[in-house]
Amino acid sequence: MIINHPLLGPRDASEFTYLGDASLIDRPDWQAENVSEAFYEYGYLRDNPAGEHQELWYHEAGDRSWLVVTRNTLTHEISKVELARDVARARGRSK
Amino acid sequence: MRYSGFRVIKEALTGHKGWKPVWREPEPKAHYDIIVIGGGGHGLATAHYLSKVYGQRNVAVVEKGWIGGGNVGRNTTIVRSNYMLDGNEPFYEFSMKLWEGLEQDLNYNAMMSQRGIINLFHTDGQRDAYTRRGNAMILNGADAELLDADQVRKEHPYLNFDDARFPIKGGLVQRRAGTARHDAVAWGFARSADLHGVDIIQNCEVTGLRIENGKCLGVETTKGFIGANKVGCAVAGSSGRVMGMAGMRLPIESHVLQAFVSEGLKPVLPSVITFGAGHFYVSQSDKGGLVFGGDIDGYNTYAQRGNLPVVEDVCEGGVALMPMIGRARLLRMWGGVMDMSMDGSPIIDRTPVEGLYFNGGWCYGGFKATPASGHCFAHLLAKDEPHPVATAYRLDRFRTGRMIDEKGVGNQPNLH
């Protein structure tokens, strides 16, 4: 596969390390009242869609950027690649 | 129709005119006591044990394509019970015992070949881990042997002992392990289930689960609605899709595992071999092909195909371990969609939906588990309580912290 890195352009997927569903960005608040249930779902439950999937790739043999890749799990077609940091900020994460 | 020596000779002499279809092709009834979704190894095994052991005759298996076309027809055929953890080893040893009696149980030759398996180790740390595992196997009534480097060399002189980046220090052996003819396993279970009255309905895709006030009433299919008192889901890589119809999210991701076979070669490998310093395992089929594989590709996918980097990684491990295979040719590569769970161990359990049961999360260990998985799932479906060797395979173990993590890599499915 080839991932079109937002900064570096097309790079072979073998330069990257895969983590999983981009929902891993949405780490629950450690002080939420249902915190244990929230962390259980965050840590263990996945949509695992047959179709478009937002997922985290790390450019290990490259510039060390974490990327959010939108990829179809049936065809492997990649429709979008973003810097995970931008996505995290857009989802309201800060410090 | 029962297979016997007499039968085989008679048919041979009369032009094989008497052989009947191995299973019927029935139309679905309106209602069954139990419906098993998925005509793969586990689904068909479940039907066999439901009908033969647990006396359930009003059972159907619904399969979206042709039976045995999924992972049971596209794996590396390895059968073993060399696990370490309490939750796993009793189950897999139970499976091993079922394998050992399978031909007679099914009156069908699945060609189980107990040629043994050796897991090679290359560091003292690996040796200690294998020692712990081997002891756990013996304490659970299985067989295990620890070989040192010289003993390994005696049994496998063609391995790379002299020019190895990671020298072989020994191996953990299970003699009773081996391989089986994977397709025949599916056909054998199907044939037996069919003989015991189970309807095997092919080309019948489940499109929905009919659930009313928390109870599952049956399945919507491409052949219409089929009612059932109980519905069991055994669809491996499609687990997310099917259980999604019940609005459930699972501790499972679907990943592709590639497998490879070489051209047919005169016998060279006496047993199954796994490389402890690279991603490679191999055995030789009864037709002579080297059947081998390695890591999953590592990204979520439902496509039954992988990519080159893993092909190369597997072959690098292969040549590093046994340099003689450099000139053997890779004939075919294919992929199977694995239901990778969050701790690398399976789930056989009820679900929050009454009448809906789940069997999945087999990662790439599903084939060896086929008989026990079917037996235990049948037990659960028939008696509504887990089989004694499968009590740990609960759906809620991640919430309570009772993970069964053989590899110790945690909640990242692609590392298991």
Place this chain on the structure above:
Amino acid sequence: MTQTNRLNGGQIDRNTSLSFKFDGRSYTAHPGDTLASALLANDVRLIGRSFKYHRPRGLLTAGSEEPNGMVELRTGALKEPNTRATTIEMFDGLEAKSQNRWPSLKFDALAVNDMFSNFLSAGFYYKTFMWPAAFWEKLYEPMIRRAAGLGALSQEADPDEYDKGFRHCDLLIIGAGPAGLMAALTAGRAGVDVILADEDFTLGGRLNSETFALGDHSASDWAAQAVAELSSLPNVRLMPRTTVIGAFDHGIYGAVERTGDHLASVPAGKPRQILWRIYTQKALLCAGATERPIAFENNDRPGIMMASALRTYANRFAATASQRVAIFTNNDDGHRTAADLHAKGVTITAVVDVREDAPTCYDYEVLKGAQVIDTKGRHGLTFVEVALADGSTRTLESGALGVSGGWNPNVHMTCHQRGRPVWDDALAAFVPGENLPVGLSVAGAANGVMSTHGALQSGAEGAANALELTGVLPDLPEAEDAPVSQTPFWYVQGCKRAWVDQQNDVTVKDVKLSYQEGFRSVEHLKRYTTLGMATDQGKTSNITGLAIMAEVAGKSIPEVGTTIFRPPYTPVPIGTFAGRMKGQEFHPTRLTPSHYWAKERGAVFVEVGNWLRAQWFPLPGETHWRQSVDREVRQTRASVGVCDCTTLGKIDVQGTDAAEFLNRIYANGFAKLAVGKTRYGLMLREDGMVMDDGTAARMAEDHFVVTTTTANAVSVYRHMEFARQCLYPDMDVQLISTTEAWAQYAVAGPNSRKLLQKILDPEFDLSNDAFPFMACGNVTVCGGLRARLFRISFSGELAYEIAVPSRYGDALMRRLMAEGEEFDVTPYGTEALGVMRVEKGHAAGSELNGTTTALNLGLGKMVSKKKDSIGSVLSERKALVEPDVLRLVGIKPLQPEDKVTAGGHLMNSEGPVDAAHDQGYVTSAVYSPILNSNIGLGLVKNGAERLGETMRLVSPLTDLTVEVELVSAHFVDPEGERLRA
């Protein structure tokens, strides 16, 4: 021996003679020959034996689709089993042997299988070999296994080298026949980067096998001219002898270039083959088509070949299988072969055409509406039995029979991403369907365009469309444009032993039996009969099998289904996929800064990940590793020892939020760590298990140096980048690895301070007050070399870690040894390191096994509840905090000399020994020369509360049972006075 079946003409160099051996016998050939053409020229038709029935077999084809003509090529360690004679380029001194026969090719013992064929029908073994049960493992299965396979491996290491490479282009053209050449000319002249790959050693495809003209040139001359022009274009790369094996995601194609297979031996340093990964947005498949056979009784005898193959051998290789040839066809193409062979002086005994309206010919007899019903000839064809239209029969004395059942487009590559071909009634063949690999298009015969003119045109158009070229297409030469004229005809009615898959011995009867037993889908048919599973992947058999199944099922062929193809297009040596990553080069090797010095000292090294680390340093007279290790431990604890710990991961953490960042990463607190201080850090995975441990030294308000274990250096760095970018994107933190930049040595033992003071520059005070336990700072050594000093201890002794730039590491180690002489300093390796950390009760790799929590390791109190840190929430789950969870303890045998085995399990002193009563296991075991006893660390249920208890340590695997006492894990200096001294 003379080449009795050598014809005139052809593309061989008759001025040069090459000699080769087949089954020990010598023959001659010419450059341009394949082994197959040379064997035919020398009147050798019998080449091998089939897989199951050991039937005599010869050549069926002239290409890579060959199912029968396979040999063991070369000798010794270079032996290559199952090599297609049709693709072996002749070289001088070539040696080949027939395979799957014993004792000889002509007299093969297992040919008896053929007589028992009734018992060996499809799927027979599933129904039998079950009585008595015990016989399966002991007798039947070993018997079946012995019969397995065709060729044999040498069982020696492959001496050849293989390379892997990467190429990029705008258009990859797969196949250099008329379509491919025309496409390349079109794209090449337009100036785009083109790669043209073809599996053959001469580009041109069928053009080299035909006699018709292109414009005013012969087909092969036109091809040669096109190739000449292409090779003159700088933007075109021609890759002959290169098979494109697969289309992978996003425009990555695998291709295998055979750079050395046509040579007697591969030059030193050069590869035998190269695996190319070709990156391209656009690819054009011009793979042509494969002629398909017709199944009839005994259609597998040597001499029965594809008609187009006979034509190729005659026209390109100037060879014929016999001087008397018959043709059996259902289409006009078969007649071409007859005409070409006739023109070369070969006798055409007759053309048997199933069509009543077959074309007439006056040069030889055409039997219209006739069919071949049987053949004779044990080791080679002698007679052909023909049923004529009027029902009478004729016998044709022929040494060869050319069969043409029509042509199948080579659609393989279009299926590699699950695309399925579609049925074309006009062609009676599958053509490319939907879901082609993105960027791939198809031209020429591969796309069902069967005439030469059509191929040229679709090639030109294919390239233009793929690249969106504007402007006029290049002129096409005049070429034949004959329409396809055939009557679909798959097998002769009433035949029984008529082969569909010749290599796997699948007959028409087997396909029918498969249907009878309910194996009716393509997938079931393949698996039950093994149709198409042989080394040719069914290139000549799948469609025929489907057609027969369709007929018995009363369905159309597309209704029965389609077979899809998987990579590789043709089999590829496993060594080619491995490339250079083998032997010592399997993984990169990482050397520590003191490696060369340690080697001089005669150190024994051990692989730790990719690192080589000194395991121990034997002295003269030490014959057993334990002597060296015990001494290293004693010397260190008694005085001072030095150990290279460079391999520990080092991560530079800077930024105004660095402290808060570490606070989140580590389970214990870091916000309040003072500058100039170091703290032990415990890192959890989000699931609450211990991920890694190490130290963090605060060099400045906004600067920390973090260490990780050797094993986890990479994953911890990745984890920290994840937290930085994905969880805390606005934190001001910068990370970079400095693992390799610093040579870091542990200097441990009561005299470590004295030793270090000698190399430290005078202005630095090492006294306990000035530089207490856990202090850190920048210093200079040996007269001004910048260095970092940490007062941390893994051994439990007074100890420091000193770091200098790696290039000076070698010199610093030598200096420490020299200055340490007065203290009897010793270097120590990983074994002594391990002994001392177990004596001290420090958890390490075997305790941090990914399934242990802080609580398990006795570090529960470190997990701060007053802050948010990764893993703290899930570490609280019910089952992880129950009273009887595993706890880290020390293990001491009641008899000091009793062995403690890591991996042994712990049982209560009384009661049964089985899994149900398992109390825990031993994680680490060493001999402590300080306690003069074997000792260990273990994880035991509720262990913390059970100190003093006696248990049984059992290891049935190594046949050991020992009585042990559970003790504190801190065997040495539990109060930690030494390291604070």
Place this chain on the structure above:
Amino acid sequence: MHDLVAITALGGTDPHVDTVGGVTCTEVPGVALASVAARMGQEDNTATSLAKLIDAPTPDIGRWAGTTISAFWAGPDQWMIEAPFDTHEALAEQVKTAMGDAASVTEQTDGWTRFDLNGDHIPAVLELLCQLDLRKLDPGSAARCSIHHIGCFVLCRTPESFSFYGPRSSAGSLHHALLTAMRSAL
């Protein structure tokens, strides 16, 4: 001045030099390295100071620039600074002074080993080593890639001159990979 003698990454006191088919592979220990990473919100200041330091425009993504002191792009708002070792052994301090609080600076000198390839037909060697699209690798490019499983930087100085940076501890393996490819391709 301290009295410790340095060795090269390949373990010699003098750099290794090999020539195959007109291409020379030279071990280059005489280079000092320091990494620069902009602090949060200080990206522009960092770029400005960096340009001043290398006396050239701050290198863009995938590029290098500079003269005596040069810099190549290593990641988002991160660069690696190169300078002659003899004159700049304390490069990290000098860079830190130039950057002030705008950026984090880390000494990287001995984190890496460098090999320079000089001669014709280097692309034929490169295509056996890394995935980079050589058509885009012009003078001024600096790309990160993996060579035989070793993470490296490849800098194109001129069409006949390339620099390879790999982890110091893997110098032997990287050197072996380069020479094998040279013998194979040239």
